[in-house]
Amino acid sequence: xxxxxxxxxxHYPLAALAGGLVLVVGVRFLRVPNMVILPVAMLTTVGGAAxxxxxxxxxxxxxxxxxxxxxxxxxxxxxxxxxxxxxxxSEAADVLTASHQIELLGAVEYACDRTTELPQKIDxxxxxxxxxxxxxxxxxxxxxxxxxxxxxxNSSGAAQQQWNRLAQSLNRNIQLAQQGDDARQAQVIxxxxxxxxxxxxxxxxxxxxxxxxLESNSEAMELRSLSEEFTRYQENVDLLLS
Numbered sequence: 172x173x174x175x176x177x178x179x180x181x182h183y184p185l186a187a188l189a190g191g192l193v194l195v196v197g198v199r200f201l202r203v204p205n206m207v208i209l210p211v212a213m214l215t216t217v218g219g220a221a222x223x224x225x226x227x228x229x230x231x232x233x234x235x236x237x238x239x240x241x242x243x244x245x246x247x248x249x250x251x252x253x254x255x256x257x258x259x260x261s262e263a264a265d266v267l268t269a270s271h272q273i274e275l276l277g278a279v280e281y282a283c284d285r286t287t288e289l290p291q292k293i294d295x296x297x298x299x300x301x302x303x304x305x306x307x308x309x310x311x312x313x314x315x316x317x318x319x320x321x322x323x324x325n326s327s328g329a330a331q332q333q334w335n336r337l338a339q340s341l342n343r344n345i346q347l348a349q350q351g352d353d354a355r356q357a358q359v360i361x362x363x364x365x366x367x368x369x370x371x372x373x374x375x376x377x378x379x380x381x382x383x384x385l386e387s388n389s390e391a392m393e394l395r396s397l398s399e400e401f402t403r404y405q406e407n408v409d410l411l412l413s
Contacts, residue, residue, distance in 0.1 A: 185219065186215075186216050186217075186218075186219030187216055189215050189216065189219045190212045190213065190215045190216030190217075190219065191212070191216075193208070193211060193212045193215045194208060194209070194212035197211065197212070235353070235355075235356070237356060238300065238353075238355055238356050238359065241356060241359045241360065241363065242293070242296070242297045242300065242359060244363065245293055245359060245362055245363045245366060246290065246293045246294065246297070248363060248366045248367065248370070249286075249289040249290045249292075249293045249366060250290050251370070252286050252289060252366060252369060252370050252373065253286045253287060253289055253290055255370065255373055255374070255377070256282075256283040256284075256285075256286040256287075256373060257283065257287075258377075259279070259283055259373060259376065259377045259380070260279070260280055260283035260284070262377065262380060262381070263276055263279040263280065263283075263380060264276065264280070266380060266385065267279070267385065269385075272385065272391070275391055275394060275395055275398075278394075278395050278398040278399070279376070279380070279394070279398050281398075281402065282376075282398040282399075282401045282402045282405070285402060285405045286405065289366075289405075289408070292409075292412050293412075295412075296362075296412055300355050300359070307344070307348055307353075307354045307355055307358055308348065309345060309348045309349055312341055312344050312345045312348055312354065312358075313345060315341055315410055315411065315413065316338060316341040316342065316345065318410055318413075319334055319337050319338045319341060319410065320334075320338060322334045322406075323335060323338060329400060330400075330403055333400075333403055333404065333407060334407075337361070337365070337407050337410070337411075340357075340361040340364075341361075343357065344357045344358050344361065358411065361411060362408065362411045362412070365404055365407050365408050365411065366408060368404055369401060369404035369405060369408065372397060372400050372401045372404060373401055375397055376394065376397040376398060376401060379393060379394055379397060380394060
């Protein structure tokens with residue numbers, strides 16, 4: 172027996188409409204007491220949203236099973252990155268305890284905190300990209316590229332290289348969309364690459380935290396630099412998710 176997946180009714184207007192109709196008909200025409208009809212209307216809304224979510228997922232799998240697998244893979248990557256970040260945040264709080272290390276601790280914690288909403292953002296993306304009628308438009312991709320090019324122009328060094336790689340990826344996806352191809356899978360692969368790169372930087376940050384002489388200004392600066400690099404990767408991810 173297939174399990175029922177709960178879904179946010181706000182993402183499914185038809186389910187909310189059905190619940191509203193049940194409420195109106197029950198109160199105005201059938202004269203059902205509020206304490207009875209309200210739970211029925213809520214169950215109708217929540218149940219309808221779950222049904223639509225399940226149906227949408229089934230249809231999406233049949234229409235593009237490769238895309239569905241890619242989305243599931245990056246959801247797992249996002250969950251793993253979140254867990255790693257939570258572990259690093261805890262380690263940093265235990266190690267960076269001196270008063271002159273507060274600012275460094277804040278930089279590490281900020282970088283780690285950025286990952287907490289990533290799994291939910293990936294789930295929202297999966298909903299948005301589901302179905303054959305949800306192809307990415309050239310306009311959407313060009314808007315993302317414009318934001319990247321602006322960031323690229325205002326950066327230098329390693330940050331500029333990161334933005335340059337993302338711009339190249341978006342340009343490839345735009346070409347796909349202009350040719351009438353489905354750019355969703357390419358976009359998801361770009362996102363997967365960014366998350367894996369971010370995980371690599373996070374591992375470097377954790378290794379450095381464990382081995383660095385934290386009283387050394389130069390090594391503390393390396394920790395800050397890795398924290399900033401990790402944050403930039405998350406900015407790239409957020410841009411692709413926008």
